[in-house]
Amino acid sequence: MRFIVLSVLALLALPSAPxxxxxxxxxxxxxPLYAKNNCQQIRDPGNQLFCGDAxxxxxxxxxxxxxxxxxxxxxxxxxxxxxxxxxxRQRNLGxxxxxxxxxxxxxxxxxxxxxxxxxEERAAIVRDPDFDCLAASTAAGALICADPSLALxxxxxxxxxxxxxxxxxPTAARFAFAEYGRWTRERDRRCNLVGKENVPLxxxxxxxxxxxxxxxxxxxxxxxxxxDPRKVFGRQVAARSPDTDAVDFCAARIHAANSCGNFLRINxxxxxxxxxxxxxxxxxxxxxxAVLAPFTMCSKVASVCTGTCWDARTGRPQPGAGNKExxxxxxxxxxxxxxxxxxxxxxxxxxxxxxxxxxxxxxSGTAGGGS
Numbered sequence: 001m002r003f004i005v006l007s008v009l010a011l012l013a014l015p016s017a018p019x020x021x022x023x024x025x026x027x028x029x030x031x032p033l034y035a036k037n038n039c040q041q042i043r044d045p046g047n048q049l050f051c052g053d054a055x056x057x058x059x060x061x062x063x064x065x066x067x068x069x070x071x072x073x074x075x076x077x078x079x080x081x082x083x084x085x086x087x088x089r090q091r092n093l094g095x096x097x098x099x100x101x102x103x104x105x106x107x108x109x110x111x112x113x114x115x116x117x118x119x120e121e122r123a124a125i126v127r128d129p130d131f132d133c134l135a136a137s138t139a140a141g142a143l144i145c146a147d148p149s150l151a152l153x154x155x156x157x158x159x160x161x162x163x164x165x166x167x168x169x170p171t172a173a174r175f176a177f178a179e180y181g182r183w184t185r186e187r188d189r190r191c192n193l194v195g196k197e198n199v200p201l202x203x204x205x206x207x208x209x210x211x212x213x214x215x216x217x218x219x220x221x222x223x224x225x226x227x228d229p230r231k232v233f234g235r236q237v238a239a240r241s242p243d244t245d246a247v248d249f250c251a252a253r254i255h256a257a258n259s260c261g262n263f264l265r266i267n268x269x270x271x272x273x274x275x276x277x278x279x280x281x282x283x284x285x286x287x288x289x290a291v292l293a294p295f296t297m298c299s300k301v302a303s304v305c306t307g308t309c310w311d312a313r314t315g316r317p318q319p320g321a322g323n324k325e326x327x328x329x330x331x332x333x334x335x336x337x338x339x340x341x342x343x344x345x346x347x348x349x350x351x352x353x354x355x356x357x358x359x360x361x362x363x364s365g366t367a368g369g370g371s
Contacts, residue, residue, distance in 0.1 A: 066126040075161040078265035085333040139196040153215040164229035176233040178256035238351030244271040247285030250354035260305035281345040291335040307359030315367035339365040
C-alpha cells in the first residue's frame with residue numbers, strides 16, 4: 001500500500017521533454033532541498049516545490065499519513081486513489097500551475113502559500129471517516145451515503161471484509177482486493193446504477209432495496225465464514241453465464257495477477273457481443289480503465305495491463321510497437337483507456353471458466369482525456 005500512496009502523492013505527468021535549465025534555475029535557488037533531494041529529476045513543477053521545500057514536504061507527509069489511514073479503512077481502494085489523483089490536478093490548476101509550465105520566480109511565494117494551504121486542508125478532511133461519503137463519485141455511492149441505514153451497512157461490510165483480507169498473505173490479499181472491486185462493479189450493474197452519476201437521487205430510489213440486499217448478502221457471507229478468508233475470497237473460479245460479469249471476472253483476475261492496480265483501475269466492463277454454444281463461448285467485452293499512476297505508452301505495464309502499446313499521436317492501440325523502439329511518451333494520471341477484446345470461455349460443472357490469462361490481443365481501443 002505504501003507504493004500506491006507514494007504514487008498518489010507523486011503522480012508525475014511525464015512530459016515529452018524536460019524543462020530548460022534556464023527555467024529551472026530560479027526555482028532551484030528558492031528551494032533549499034533541491035539539490036539534496038535530486039528534485040531536478042521531477043518534471044512536474046508543483047511536485048518540485050514539495051520535493052525541495054521543507055515546509056511543503058512536511059505537509060505532504062501529513063497528507064500521506066492521512067491517505068494511508070483512508071485506504072486502510074476501504075476494501076475497494078482504487079476509487080479513492082483515483083479521487084486523490086483528480087484532486088492533485090485540481091490543486092495544481094487552483095494554485096496557478098498549468099501543465100508543465102515552469103513556475104516564475106515572482107510567483108513562487110504565492111504558489112507555495114497556496115499549495116501549503118490546500119495540502120493542510122486536504123490532510124485534515126481526509127482524516128475524517130465521513131470524507132469517504134463526501135468523496136463518493138458514483139450513483140451507488142451517493143445513494144448509500146444519503147441513507148444512514150445503507151451507510152451503516154456498508155461500513156459494517158467494509159470492516160468485516162478488511163478483517164478477513166488482513167489474514168491473507170500479500171499476494172492473496174491483492175487478489176481479494178481485486179475481487180471486492182469486482183463485487184462493487186457487479187452490484188452497480190445489477191442495481192442498474194452504471195453511468196447514472198448525474199441523475200437526481202430521487203429518481204434512483206428504486207435501487208435502494210437492491211443495494212441493501214447486496215450489502216446484507218455479502219455481510220452474511222463473511223459472517224458465515226467464521227474468520228476464514230478462504231471461504232469468501234478466491235473461491236469463485238467460474239462465472240454463472242458468459243456475459244458482462246464473466247468478462248469482468250476474467251479482466252479482474254488478469255489485473256490482480258499482474259499487480260495492475262498500482263497503475264490502473266477498472267472502471268466499467270460491458271459485454272457487447274457473444275457467440276455461445278453448448279460448451280464454449282466467445283464474448284467480446286469493452287473495458288474502461290482509469291490511469292492512477294504514470295506509465296509509458298509502450299512498456300510492460302501497457303502491454304500487460306491494457307493488452308497493447310499505444311500511439312501517442314492518435315491515442316489508439318499500436319500492437320506492433322513492442323518490436324520497435326519503445327516510446328518515452330507516458331499516460332498522465334486520470335486518463336481514460338478503453339479496449340475491446342474477445343474472451344474465450346469453456347463450460348464446466350461449476351460454470352463458465354475463462355481461458356484467457358492476458359489482455360492481449362486487443363481488437364480496438366481509445367485513450368481519452370483525464371478528468
